[in-house]
Amino acid sequence: MDGDLKVALVGNPNSGKSTLFNVLTGLNQKIGNFPGVTVEKKIGFVKLSDQRNAQITDLPGTYSIYPKSRDERIVMDALADKNSPDYPELIIFVADASNLKRNLLLFSQVADLQIPIIIALNMMDLAGQSGIEIAVDELAQKLGVQVIPISARKQQGIDRLKEAILNSTSIPLQLPSIEVEAIAPELIQKIQDELNIEHPYVALQLAHQYENMLFLSAEQKRKIQELNQEFGFHSQKSQASETIARYNFINDVLFDTVKIHSDPKRETHSNRIDKILTHRIFGFIIFFAILFLIFQSIFAWSEYPMSLIEQLFMWLTDMGTQILPPGLLTDLLIDGVLAGLSGVIIFIPQIAILFAFISILEDTGYMSRVTFMMDKIMRKVGLSGKSIVPLIGGFACAVPSIMSARNIESWKDRMITIMVTPLIACSARLPVYTLLISLVVPDEKVWGIINMQGIALMSLYVLSIVSAILVAWVMKLVIRSRERGYFIMELPVYRMPRWNNVLLTMYRSVKAFVFEAGKVIIAVSIILWVLSSFGPSDRFEKIEARYSSEAMKKQYPQDEIDRLQASEKLENSYAGMLGKSIEPAIRPIGFDWKIGIALITSFAAREVFVGTMATIYSVDGDDSHVESVREKMQSARNPDTGLPVFTTAVAFSLMMFYAFAMQCMSTIAVVYRETKSWKWPAIQFVYMTVLAYLASFIVYNLLK
Known part of the structure; x- marks a missing residue:
């Protein structure tokens, strides 16, 4: 789709960025890797009018343009390299309206890169329920950008957002949040001159992050290092003073545009639910009960469609044997292609049910609670709470789960996570397990509701979790490192799953x-x-x-x-x-x-x-x-x-x-x-x- 408007979605984790991506692009998506790295990128296409389409890239979620993990580095790489095929002509910044102060830190950083930007003010319905009133027009005026109130989950405001994309300018109109040149004036000017950089904040980011910038040559990195030494540039001090200046700007903006009418002492709906679901005893009982329900359902609900698929392939094999002439080609089609195909298609119902449950758990916000609950256990075996994300992802597939371990800062925690993630029972094992269980475990029910085959399947999944934890504990003793990991995670509010x-x-x-x-x-x-x-x-x-x-x-x-x-x-x-x-x-x-x-x-x-x-x-x-x-x-x-x-x-x-x-x-x-x-x-x-x-x-x- 050459000639499409290139748009990047940027935002904090849990801001609804991926939901908006799905709403805008629907099924018109493809998965690839960012150039030079194995980080997965999602690209989708949206029709804006009869004449124009937009290519939308969903960038990894991050809290700041200063990366803490390998995934987050991609954001700066994609937004700083003008020669990259992924360089956007427009940024849609997805902000959580119920947590605007934290979201605006990243916005102010991205806006200073001087790429045209629109704010999609998401979760306006939740902000209203929490007693938060936002003067959208005044906010737009103070920031110098279009601000479109939306609810991605309810698909509200999406047409207005598409109109805003269509009417966006190619000139960045956003007002400056801080005086970038004042941070390190001589250094910024020198980097701009030496590397032909147009915008001061891009030059400042190169001073901070040049070592990890994939698009810089070895010679350019060496030059920036020399300039940093020449001007005595201290990256951490610079970041600290910049962050203080940005929050001063954000506080001024919010003082005039956001009013909170709710009682801050009032306990939220999500906190009340968390007292039960994350309880140190009942929380784990509920989690295993949910697992039990999932594996019972995989067998119970898939039985009928699987038997239909089984009968279909038996009929096709029978028809093929009768209609096709005897010979090698017929044998290849029936015993090779058709037999192999039956081994794929028959497990579609079970794969669909497993991923439906995983999607529901993620969508409701419960999966984040599981991550939170498992943190203490993970630490005892030498992992951090962040390790549970790849481990739970391992139920689907070890490949993207191992890649997701990049957000673990500690090298030791990351290596142990990578080494044990393949032990988790992935969806590829499901066809093997269900076939073998159906051969030797009777399809009987205990107390009329508990399926014996479901219990056998759940036991294999529980075994995979236990074995991963035990192997991690052994590796904690073998792999030596003085690094200490830390676990910071925002728990999203509970929501109804979006069935679409x-x-x-x-x-x-x-x-x-x-x-x-x-x-x-x-x-x-x-x-x-x-x-x-x-x-x-x-x-x-x-x-x-x-x-x-x-x-x-x-x-x-x-x-x-x-x-x-x-x-x-x-x-x-x-x-x-x-x-x-x-x-x-x-x-x-x-x-x-x-x-x-x-x-x-x-x-x-x-x-x-x-x-x-x-x-x-x-x-x-x-x-x-x-x-x-x-x-x-x-x-x-x-x-x-x-x-x-x-x-x-x-x-x-x-x-x-x-x-x-x-x-x-x-x-x-x-x-x-x-x-x-x-x-x-x-x-x-x-x-x-x-x-x-x-x-x-x-x-x-x-x-x-």
Whole structure:
């Protein structure tokens, strides 16, 4: 969309910035990374009129332009580099109307960068309920910018905001909040001259932050360092005096524009709820009750749609077998593509339910309370309260969660968080768990309401939390650092969830699962089908000769001959040879060579296990009747003993293996990117594999 107006959304955390982004852009969004860093950026597009569109970038939330974390550095980088493709022509500053004083500190800093700016005064409804009256027109006059009162959650004032964007000027009109040049006049002028910087406050920020500015060359950084030394520039003293000056300006502005009519001693609605939900005993009971409800719902509510999807794929397989001509291409489509696809689509209901609950917990403000409650526990195992954000995010996916650990200031806390986050049961493990649980845990209800399969699933998630905490405690003793972390977090007020936002989150999560995980699963399924269908020619020729002999035809019916031949071909295929090579190592934990193939292929992504099972048992199966993946695995028999392959011991051993093993290439890649070293991902891979093997060995030998 070349020629679009480039707009950046800037604001404090919990100001409603992301809500406004979703309201403005709807489904017209894409995810990427900022140039040169792995921080994720969200870009969306909004139609302003018949002639013009705006490209909106949602910048990370920050309280100040002086960054405390790697995420916050992105804000200054994006707003200071005029040559960047992300450099905005307009800033929409999202301010929380109920907490305007704190929000205006960041506004005054961003406004002094001299980029045209509009204030979206959000949460006006909540400000009114709290007895806060804002003279919007007078505020706009004092700041020299358009101020648009909105409620992003209720989608009020959005059309006025779009009009304001359309009518914005290309000239920054905002009034100065402080005299920037007075802070370090000679230094600022020298940096402006040397680096051809137009605005004084940008030059001052380069003096403060040059070491972390990605767009500066090594020579430019060296020059700024020399100038700082020449003029005796003291960054911390400069920041302190600047902040005092800004708050003096903000106090003057608010004195004339904001009136508070409520009783400051009156306890807020959120504080009254917090007395129960964050209680040191009842708070944890409520949290585990909510977890219990989530995992019960995942099984109970997904059962019907999953069985419909299962039947659909069985029907498609049956129709494909009847309509398509016999041959390699048909086998590839049915046993490779369709079998792999079924391993993706069937888990959509469960993924959607999980992310719906996560979205509701975040939207209501409850997830922040969980973070707050867990802070004391985290500190005892060598982490800070900020670590809980990546750990809870790990329930969805370890990759963005590890990236979110950047906001942890302490190197030690950050490293331990990165090292233990993959232990948290992510959504990729959900298809593996639910498939294996459905094989060996009876679908029965205790007291008529508590589903046994839901209890089993919840136990695996609780195990993942406990194991992450225990490993963190061990790493606290191993990793040495004198740094001390700190935990500062603003708790948002409780709100009703926005159901359109919940639906949007469900849609995005399912789309990511289907298209991102799905691509990997189907690609692996096709490769696996090739490896399973072909092998050394002399072996296949001997098998075909043996099973086409008259002696075999007299001994077995044709259906049984086909089944035995397919099974022996699979064992002698390239995939079979691969599985057989690792079978001695995995036999003590109850796995055969077919499961060995799944362990290897699912290293691409954990959920590939399901597609692998579907493909292996399709290749190995009997074409006389169509079965679902679950039924094929249930009917699988050990050729030596005649007993089921997936016994309770084997299924739980597999669950333990997937609970602990680092079966994800993406996670290894992101740990390397975040730590800038192969040492940490190597340590992580080794310790998680050892944990997985030991846990599987113990569980298998106890249950067998």
